[in-house]
Amino acid sequence: MTETQKKAIIIIFAKAPEPGLVKSRLQSILHPEERARLQAAMILDTLALTDSLPVQRALAAAPPADHPFLVRCGGERSIPLIRQEGETLGDRMKNAFDWGFGEGFQRVVLIGCDAPTLPADLIRQAVDRLEQSPLVIGPSLDGGYYLIGARPPLPDLFSGIQWGSDRVLISTLRRINAEKRGCALLPFWYDIDRPGDLIFLKETLALHERQGAPLPKETHQFLRSLSWEGREER
Numbered sequence: 001m002t003e004t005q006k007k008a009i010i011i012i013f014a015k016a017p018e019p020g021l022v023k024s025r026l027q028s029i030l031h032p033e034e035r036a037r038l039q040a041a042m043i044l045d046t047l048a049l050t051d052s053l054p055v056q057r058a059l060a061a062a063p064p065a066d067h068p069f070l071v072r073c074g075g076e077r078s079i080p081l082i083r084q085e086g087e088t089l090g091d092r093m094k095n096a097f098d099w100g101f102g103e104g105f106q107r108v109v110l111i112g113c114d115a116p117t118l119p120a121d122l123i124r125q126a127v128d129r130l131e132q133s134p135l136v137i138g139p140s141l142d143g144g145y146y147l148i149g150a151r152p153p154l155p156d157l158f159s160g161i162q163w164g165s166d167r168v169l170i171s172t173l174r175r176i177n178a179e180k181r182g183c184a185l186l187p188f189w190y191d192i193d194r195p196g197d198l199i200f201l202k203e204t205l206a207l208h209e210r211q212g213a214p215l216p217k218e219t220h221q222f223l224r225s226l227s228w229e230g231r232e233e234r
Contacts, residue, residue: 008055008107008127011096013084014043015113016067029195029231037222040069042192045116045216047073052120055127056105060084060096090158093148101152109136109149114191116216117204118146122186129184135176137169138186142197144168146189155179198223199232 015022023035030038050057057077061070062084074081082099086092093110100108107130111123122138126149129136135155138147143166148157156179161171176183192201202223208215 007105008109008130009100009103009105010050010053010055010057010109010111010123010127011060011082011100012046012050012057013060013062013092013096013110013112014046014070014073015039015062016064016070017043018067023193025194026198029198034226038192038198038219039113041218041222042113042116042216043070043073044218046111046113046118047077047079048217049116049118049120050111050123051077053124053127058082058100060092060110062092088158089163090161094154094158097150097154101154106151107131107149108151109147111138111147112191114193115140115146115189116192116219117201118189122189123147125186126184129186133182133184135181135183136186137172137183139169139188141188141190142166142193143170144191145172146191147186148172155181195232202228 017036017039019032019036022039023030026035057079059070059074059079059081061067061081065081065083070081082096084092085095096110097108107127109123109126126136126138126147130149130151134151136149137145140146145168157172157175161168190197192198205215205220205223209220
C-alpha cells in the first residue's frame with residue numbers, strides 16, 4: 001500500500017433496499033420487491049469490486065442508516081457505516097467529503113452502487129490521480145458521474161445543481177472551470193437507472209458469461225432469476 005493509498009478512503013453511497021423506496025425509474029419493468037432485490041444485489045457487487053483495493057472504505061447509508069441489510073454489509077467486511085446527512089444529494093456528498101477530511105484522509109473518493117460492472121481499476125486510478133489533481137470525476141453516459149473524488153479544501157461543487165438531470169456533469173464541470181480548478185477525468189461508464197440500462201446490462205452480462213469474462217455475481221444472478229417474457233414491452 002502506497003502512502004497515497006494509506007491516506008485515501010472510498011465512501012460508498014448505499015440506499016437501503018426497501019421495496020417501493022429504491023430504483024423508482026425502473027417501475028415500468030420491475031415490481032417494487034424486484035427493485036429492492038436489484039438494489040441489494042448491486043450493493044453487494046459494489047462492495048465485492050472494492051474488496052481488492054488497498055484503501056480504506058466507509059459505507060454511507062440511507063435511510064435509515066441502521067437498516068439491517070446495510071449493517072450486515074458493513075459488519076461482514078468491518079467497514080464503518082456513516083449516515084447520509086442533508087436534504088439534497090449534493091448536501092449529502094458534501095457532508096461525506098467533510099467527514100472524510102475530518103477523519104484525516106487526504107484523498108476522498110465517493111462512488112454509488114448503480115454501476116455493478118465498473119472496473120475496480122477505475123477506482124484505483126481515481127485515488128492515484130488525486131496525488132496530482134485536486135479533483136477527479138468519472139463521467140457517466142447519462143450526463144452525471146459515477147465517481148467523484150477530491151483533496152481538501154473542497155470547492156463549492158454541489159450547490160445549485162439539478163440533481164437527477166442529464167446536466168449534472170456539465171454543470172459540475174462549468175463550476176470547476178469558473179473556479180479555475182484542476183480536475184482529472186476518468187473514462188466514461190454507465191449507471192443502471194432506467195429500463196434501457198437494465199436491458200443493456202442483461203445482454204452485456206449474457207455476452208460476458210459466454211466469453212468467460214468476470215461478472216458482478218449478485219446482479220447477474222438476480223437478472224437470471226427473472227422471467228423476461230413480455231417484460232421489455234411494458
